[in-house]
Amino acid sequence: MENKIKKVLSCILILYAVLAVAFYYLAGEQLKYKEAVEKIAMPEADSVTDEIVKGMDVRQEFVNTVDRIESATLVFTKFYREGSGNLVIDLLEGDRVLMREILNIDEIPEQGSVVLRADRPIEDMKGKRLSFRLYSNAEENRSLAAMMTKENVLSDSRLYVNGEPCEGMLCFSVDGTQIIHANRYYWFIALGVGLILAAILYSSYRSYVRNNRANYLIRSILAVFQYSFLISQLVSRDFKSKYKRSVLGVFWSFLNPLLTMIVQFLVFSTFFKADTKNYPVYLLSGVVCFNFFKETTDMCLSSISGNANLINKVYIPKYIFPMAKTMSSTINLGISLIPLLLVSLLMGVTFHKSLLLMFYFLACLIVFSLGFGLLLSAFMVFFRDIQFLWGVIVQIWQYATPIFYPAEIVPERFRFIIRLNPLYHFIGNLRKCLIDGISPEPMAYIYCLVFALASLLAGLFVFKKTQDKFTLYL
Amino acid sequence: MAKKMIEVKDVSMKFKMSSEPINSLKEIFTSALSGKLQYNEFLALDHVSFSLEKGKTLGLIGRNGAGKSTTLKLISGILKPTEGTIITRGNIVPMLELGAGFDLELTGKENIYLNGAILGYSKEYLESKYEEIVDFAEIREFIDMPIRNYSSGMMARLAFSIASVVNPEILIVDEILSVGDAAFQEKSLNRMKELMSGGATVLFVSHNLEKIEEMCDVVLWLDHGKVRMISDAKEVCRSYKKEQGLKKK
Numbered sequence: 235m236e237n238k239i240k241k242v243l244s245c246i247l248i249l250y251a252v253l254a255v256a257f258y259y260l261a262g263e264q265l266k267y268k269e270a271v272e273k274i275a276m277p278e279a280d281s282v283t284d285e286i287v288k289g290m291d292v293r294q295e296f297v298n299t300v301d302r303i304e305s306a307t308l309v310f311t312k313f314y315r316e317g318s319g320n321l322v323i324d325l326l327e328g329d330r331v332l333m334r335e336i337l338n339i340d341e342i343p344e345q346g347s348v349v350l351r352a353d354r355p356i357e358d359m360k361g362k363r364l365s366f367r368l369y370s371n372a373e374e375n376r377s378l379a380a381m382m383t384k385e386n387v388l389s390d391s392r393l394y395v396n397g398e399p400c401e402g403m404l405c406f407s408v409d410g411t412q413i414i415h416a417n418r419y420y421w422f423i424a425l426g427v428g429l430i431l432a433a434i435l436y437s438s439y440r441s442y443v444r445n446n447r448a449n450y451l452i453r454s455i456l457a458v459f460q461y462s463f464l465i466s467q468l469v470s471r472d473f474k475s476k477y478k479r480s481v482l483g484v485f486w487s488f489l490n491p492l493l494t495m496i497v498q499f500l501v502f503s504t505f506f507k508a509d510t511k512n513y514p515v516y517l518l519s520g521v522v523c524f525n526f527f528k529e530t531t532d533m534c535l536s537s538i539s540g541n542a543n544l545i546n547k548v549y550i551p552k553y554i555f556p557m558a559k560t561m562s563s564t565i566n567l568g569i570s571l572i573p574l575l576l577v578s579l580l581m582g583v584t585f586h587k588s589l590l591l592m593f594y595f596l597a598c599l600i601v602f603s604l605g606f607g608l609l610l611s612a613f614m615v616f617f618r619d620i621q622f623l624w625g626v627i628v629q630i631w632q633y634a635t636p637i638f639y640p641a642e643i644v645p646e647r648f649r650f651i652i653r654l655n656p657l658y659h660f661i662g663n664l665r666k667c668l669i670d671g672i673s674p675e676p677m678a679y680i681y682c683l684v685f686a687l688a689s690l691l692a693g694l695f696v697f698k699k700t701q702d703k704f705t706l707y708l
Numbered sequence: 709m710a711k712k713m714i715e716v717k718d719v720s721m722k723f724k725m726s727s728e729p730i731n732s733l734k735e736i737f738t739s740a741l742s743g744k745l746q747y748n749e750f751l752a753l754d755h756v757s758f759s760l761e762k763g764k765t766l767g768l769i770g771r772n773g774a775g776k777s778t779t780l781k782l783i784s785g786i787l788k789p790t791e792g793t794i795i796t797r798g799n800i801v802p803m804l805e806l807g808a809g810f811d812l813e814l815t816g817k818e819n820i821y822l823n824g825a826i827l828g829y830s831k832e833y834l835e836s837k838y839e840e841i842v843d844f845a846e847i848r849e850f851i852d853m854p855i856r857n858y859s860s861g862m863m864a865r866l867a868f869s870i871a872s873v874v875n876p877e878i879l880i881v882d883e884i885l886s887v888g889d890a891a892f893q894e895k896s897l898n899r900m901k902e903l904m905s906g907g908a909t910v911l912f913v914s915h916n917l918e919k920i921e922e923m924c925d926v927v928l929w930l931d932h933g934k935v936r937m938i939s940d941a942k943e944v945c946r947s948y949k950k951e952q953g954l955k956k957k
Contacts, residue, residue, distance in 0.1 A: 460828075467825040475813040478854075547808035548826055549785035549800075702788045705781075706723060 235456075236443055242455050243435045250431055254424040257594075260587050264673035265420065267355075267411035272299040274388070276347075276407040279381035282311055283404070284395065286321065287377050292368040294404040296391040301412035302355040306333065308366065308406045309347045309381040316340065319372030323350060326365050332356050339372055345381075355410060363390075366406060381405040414676060461554055468558035469565065472533075487569040491522045492577075502638045510640045512669050515578045519668055520637035522574050523596075523661045526567040527603050528628050533559040534607025535621055539614050542708040552701050553694075556607045564600055578668060586671035594679065595664040598686040602656055605689030608697040615700070615707050635661065656685035711797070713878055713909040714760040714783060719792035721753040721778055721933075752778045754933040755792070760926070765910040767924035767941060769917070769948055774930040776913045780804060780880050783911060798877025798909075801827060805882070807867030812856035816847060816866060819855055823870050837873045844899075845869035846892070865892055872899050879903055879910045921945050 258265065274296070286292060306325055317339035325333040333350045342348060370377055382393070384402040393400045416423070438451045448456060477483040495518040507513045537555040538545065545552060578585075613620045635657045636644070644652055652658050659682050663674045753775045760766050768776045781787045782794055784802035809826040810819050820841055824834040842848050845865040847858075855863060881900070904910050904923070914920050920927060920941065927944035929937040937944050 463831045464825040464828075467822045471811055471814060471818075471822055474818065475811055478813045543805075544809050544826065546781075546786060547805045548802060550826060705787050 238459065239439065239442065239452060239455055243439055247428070247432055247435060250428055254428065256590075258420060258424075260591050261673040261676070262587070265676055266414060266417045267302060268414050268675040268677075270300045270302070270410050270412045273410070274299060274406070274408040276307060276309070277383045277386035277403070277405055279309060279405045280383050280385055281381075281402060282379040283382055285313075285374065285377050285379050286368055286370050286372070287374050288319075288371050290369065291394075291396050292380065292404070293365055293394040293397075294368075294391065294406065295363060295365040295394070296388060296403075296406075298359050298362050298364045298408060300408050300410040301360045302357050302410045303332070303359050303408060304352055304355050304410040306350045306366070306406060306408045307347050308350075308368075308404060309345065310342055310378045311345050311381060312339070312342065312378040314344055315375065317342070317372065317378055318376045319370055321368065321370040321372070321378065323348065324367040325350060326367055327359075327362055332359075332364070339370065339376070339378055342378060359410075360412075366404065416676070457551065461551065464550070465554060465558050465561060468554070469562045472558070472562040473565070484569065487566045488573055491518065491525055491570045492573045494525070495521050495577075498638050506639055506643075509642065512578075512581055512583060515574075515581050515583055515669055516640075516665060517638055518574050518577050519665050520635070520661050522567070522570050523599055523664065524632060524635060524637050524657065525570070526563060526599065527606075527657060528632070529566065530560050530563040530600075530603040531606050531610055531624065531628065533563060534604075535610045535614050535624060537607070538611045538704060539618070539708065546705055546708060552704060553608065553697060556604070556611045556697075560600065560604045560607055563603075567596070567600070574668075583669055584671065588667045588671055588673045591673050592664050592667040595660050595667070595682055598682040599657075599660040599664075601686040602660070602689045605686070605691070605693035608690075608693030612697045612700045612704075615704050631655075631657070637661070656682075656689070659685065711762045712759045712795075713762050713797050714911070715793075715795040716756060716758050716779075716783070717793050717795075719753055719756050719782065719789045719794060720751065721775070721782060721787065722790040723750045723752055724748075752933050753782070753789075756930075756933070756935055757792075758928055758935065758938055760909055760911070762909055763907050764926060765904055765912060765924045767920040767927040768911065768913045768930060769915075769920060769927060769944070770930035770936075773932075775933045776930055777804075777882060779930070780882055780911060780913060783878075784880050796878060799828070799874075800878040800880060801871060801874055801876035802880040803868075803871045803882065804880065806871055807863055810855060810863065810867070813854055815854055816842075816851040816858070819866070820870055823867070827871065827874075829874065833874075841866075841869045841873050844873070844895075861889065861892075868896055868899075872896070872903065875903065875906055876908055879908045881910065882913045883915070917945050917949065 283292060284290070303325075308323065310321075319339050321337045321339050321342070323333075323335045323337070324331050333352055333356070335348065335350045337348060368380060372378075382402045382404050387403040391403050393403055434451070438449045441447050441449065442452045473484070477486065480486065482489065495514070498521065499514055499517055502517070503513060510516050534556040537559045538552060541555050544550070545555075610620060610624060634651065635655055636652065641649075641652055641658065641662065659678065663678050663682060666672060666674045756775070756779070758766075768779060770776050778787065780802070781804070782789055783796060784800055784804065785796075786802075786804075807823065809823050811822060814822065820838065821831075821834055825831075829837075842851055845862075845868070847862055847866055850858065850862065855866070858866070901923070910923075912920070912924060924941045926938065927941045928935065929944050929948055937947060
């Protein structure tokens with residue numbers, strides 16, 4: 235037994251090390267940079283410059299707030315005329331050209347924005363005085379003018395036309411990312427957490443071997459050894475009795491999310507297709523995740539009360555029941571990932587290394603659902619009304635989560651509701667890994683972990699407090 | 709002195725029974741708010757103490773509602789006592805209600821594994837004892853059939869076979885000796901005796917006084933949750949019969 239525990243404990247430590255290293259490489263750029271907080275936003279235009287013709291030189295100076303510039307945008311108007319000739323836009327630092335864009339005036343749409351994109355982010359630009367310089371070779375009445383504002387002028391910005399200072403400011407925005415400073419300490423943090431983990435594991439092992447006192451950790455490991463067979467039996471019972479008399483059997487786990495997705499796709503695609511990148515995959519990933527949450531909590535809800543006759547007759551640790559239910563729906567989730575990945579492939583999603591990070595958010599989702607399952611199964615024993623109430627709550631929750639609609643359509647003043655919704659974070663980050671092929675920013679991992687652990691701890695706490703009373707109420 | 713396998717020290721068990729059934733959240737809230745949430749307390753066991761040495765068989769007798777089943781449930785860990793402590797040493801096999809974990813949709817074979825797991829057997833153990841269980845239950849030709857097609861006798865036989873295949877250190881039995889037909893009853897009784905002679909400590913509830921006298925070393929007589937008498941089997945049974953006889957008159 236001691237050897238077994240030793241093995242498990244060292245496995246935990248090795249697993250941690252592997253994950254810490256793997257995460258560093260999988261998360262890639264997103265671990266180092268995040269979306270800049272102080273972006274320069276596009277102001278509302280209320281006027282325009284003079285027509286930018288041959289020989290004219292417009293210069294907009296400003297103080298940059300973005301750390302790593304990735305793009306800059308300007309807006310133009312052609313006064314609804316045809317144009318010809320070229321327009322040159324430079325982004326300068328002093329006399330050094332950071333970005334240059336040479337455009338055919340004819341190709342710029344009316345009131346269209348022109349985006350300058352850096353091939354590689356321009357590093358370390360925060361606080362620097364930069365300027366846009368605009369000039370062209372177009373004849374009069376064939377050129378365009380830049381949109382500008384007189385109301386929303388940034389402080390420290392100056393507009394010069396042909397070297398003369400002018401009132402107002404061009405309408406422009408600067409977008410980019412900023413360095414996450416904590417990243418520099420990634421290895422220190424990872425090592426520190428690793429050492430703490432090692433210390434905890436070692437001290438629990440020692441106190442077990444020396445004083446034969448099992449702490450929480452050791453006890454859970456022992457329980458896993460002792461009850462893994464029972465859990466596997468309960469899980470296989472769930473599957474066997476669920477599909478026993480159906481013709482398609484386990485295939486339904488595969489088919490169910492697909493059919494839901496198709497129905498919702500037919501209903502909602504006309505509304506949201508345009509706003510959303512790869513709508514079918516967006517939809518299906520949401521459906522798969524939410525269905526898992528719904529299925530797990532539904533099954534856990536009745537897991538204690540439904541096994542009343544067993545609990546009253548044989549001693550089994552009661553947490554086994556919600557855990558077995560969560561396990562069986564986790565297997566279901568695993569099966570429904572197959573259609574998700576197939577549909578992604580069919581819809582032309584290219585898989586990046588970030589795909590593996592998806593499993594982190596799935597793991598958080600599973601832990602979160604287990605926590606809720608424990609909570610609900612305990613409540614259910616005392617108040618049977620929960621089963622009806624929960625059905626309603628789940629339905630509200632489903633509509634409050636961006637599953638079939640994009641999160642962007644929610645008005646800003648209601649966004650906070652969405653941000654407080656753990657399922658939005660799990661699903662949203664998973665979609666980022668799957669569809670966008672990039673890792674979310676590091677804080678997203680921490681948020682999700684906190685949500686998952688909070689739910690689990692609340693569930694365990696309530697369950698532990700009440701479990702001795704279960705038999706009295708069943 | 710022989711090792712004490714079960715020690716029950718000053719154990720009380722209270723059940724709260726609400727005077728009227730409260731079944732909904734609303735009722736709980738309204739009655740809790742108005743301070744009317746009242747429970748009638750029912751004392752199922754009242755400061756009961758006893759202990760049992762290794763290899764001994766204890767019979768529990770008493771009228772319905774005297775607290776016999778509660779005692780068994782407390783010892784097997786299903787219930788937690790309101791007061792007092794219970795110490796048990798060794799693995800317990802409770803035969804309280806056989807086949808409690810059966811799933812009617814599964815086959816006999818699958819149920820052997822499921823029920824065995826519920827009773828705490830390991831996978832290796834079940835695999836090694838599988839043949840023995842099937843043979844003892846005499847259901848070999850139906851083993852791959854869903855047990856919803858079984859007769860109640862077959863189900864009971866299967867349940868008894870699974871429960872009795874181990875050699876438990878503590879065996880808890882609640883009126884299960886009337887399993888199946890006469891032949892199987894005989895067989896199961898023999899199996900029980902085999903387990904007892906194999907060194908198991910047994911707790912035994914029955915209303916059949918002859919059987920109690922035949923099988924038990926010590927008998928505990930419970931009366932309204934209190935220990936009325938605990939002593940040699942013959943003696944307790946005699947007094948018990950005497951009182952029951954008196955009541956009849």
